[in-house]
Amino acid sequence: TQLLEQSPQFLSIQEGENLTVYCNSSSVFSSLQWYRQEPGEGPVLLVTVVTGGEVKKLKRLTFQFGDARKDSSLHITAAQPGDTGLYLCAGVTYGGATNKLIFGTGTLLAVQP
Amino acid sequence: DSGVTQTPKHLITATGQRVTLRCSPRSGDLSVYWYQQSLDQGLQFLIQYYNGEERAKGNILERFSAQQFPDLHSELNLSSLELGDSALYFCASSSRTVAGNTIYFGEGSWLTVV
Numbered sequence: 001t002q003l004l005e006q007s008p009q010f011l012s013i014q015e016g017e018n019l020t021v022y023c024n025s026s027s028v029f030s031s032l033q034w035y036r037q038e039p040g041e042g043p044v045l046l047v048t049v050v051t052g053g054e055v056k057k058l059k060r061l062t063f064q065f066g067d068a069r070k071d072s073s074l075h076i077t078a079a080q081p082g083d084t085g086l087y088l089c090a091g092v093t094y095g096g097a098t099n100k101l102i103f104g105t106g107t108l109l110a111v112q113p
Numbered sequence: 114d115s116g117v118t119q120t121p122k123h124l125i126t127a128t129g130q131r132v133t134l135r136c137s138p139r140s141g142d143l144s145v146y147w148y149q150q151s152l153d154q155g156l157q158f159l160i161q162y163y164n165g166e167e168r169a170k171g172n173i174l175e176r177f178s179a180q181q182f183p184d185l186h187s188e189l190n191l192s193s194l195e196l197g198d199s200a201l202y203f204c205a206s207s208s209r210t211v212a213g214n215t216i217y218f219g220e221g222s223w224l225t226v227v
Contacts, residue, residue: 033216042115042203042218043156088156100169101146101216103156 003027004091004104012110013079021074021107023089030094032065032072033101037086043103048092079111116140117219119204125225131192134222138185138206144168145187146207146216147179151200162187194226 004025013019023032031050035043047056049065049072056063060083062075072089089104116139126132138145147159149172158171162181173179176194181187191198201223207216 040220042117042205042220044115044218045215048215100161100171101158103148103158105155 004089004102006087006089006104006107008107009105010108010110012112015081015111015113016078017111019076019079019109021076021087021089021109022071023073023104024071025091026070027091028069029091030069031092032069033090033092034063034072034074035088035090035103037088038084043086043088076109079109081111081113084109084111115217115219117204117206117217119202119219119222121222122220123223123225125227126194128194128196128226130194130226131190132194132224134189134191134202134204134224136187136189136204136206136219138187138204139208139217142206142208142217143185144207145181145185146205147173147187147189148203148205148218149200150203150221154200156203159189191224196226199224199226 007022031048033048034046037043047063052067052069054065060077064073087107091102093100118137120135143164146161148156149159150156159173160179161169165181176192179189201221203218203221205216205218
């Protein structure tokens with residue numbers, strides 16, 4: 001069974017602080033995605049990283065895929081209250097039409113104004 | 114708005130009952146996925162359909178079943194409901210892109226079993 005462990009599980013910080021969320025697995029994935037989920041809504045895709053070592057930036061968010069494609073990190077610079085939400089990593093394994101998405105355990109982030 | 118529509122948004126039912134959750138994927142998407150989200154289990158993959166055919170199975174109980182119809186909408190049937198089936202059920206759809214699978218989630222169906 002493929003498992004994706006995220007840490008920390010919960011994070012409460014002040015506006016303006018920096019933070020890093022980790023996503024770790026013993027399995028290799030074809031790619032890895034990060035989602036943010038807000039209350040009452042479904043997860044929304046933020047980014048997909050495909051190549052080992054790849055770094056992608058989305059405004060104040062920086063995503064990195066591990067060299068071995070087993071782990072990833074999300075770094076938020078100068079967090080804002082609007083960043084509050086549940087952050088989920090998801091490992092993707094390709095199999096033609098049977099692409100499978102395995103979600104991580106989630107990190108609940110609260111940014112206090 | 115992701116373009117994925119789920120009904121009903123909320124549902125309260127008694128143990129032992131059966132319910133059907135419905136999903137309309139984004140226009141043109143052939144793949145439909147069902148996920149269950151609960152506090153203790155997180156977001157768990159249940160099942161995937163592709164153009165009407167079952168393509169992948171995850172942690173779906175035998176009491177649960179799903180199908181995808183010719184018009185590509187999908188239904189998730191939950192029977193002999195137990196208290197532990199209370200959860201948020203998400204449908205998602207995808208089209209295949211060069212970057213891989215971009216999956217769009219609906220807003221979910223809240224199921225409460227009492």
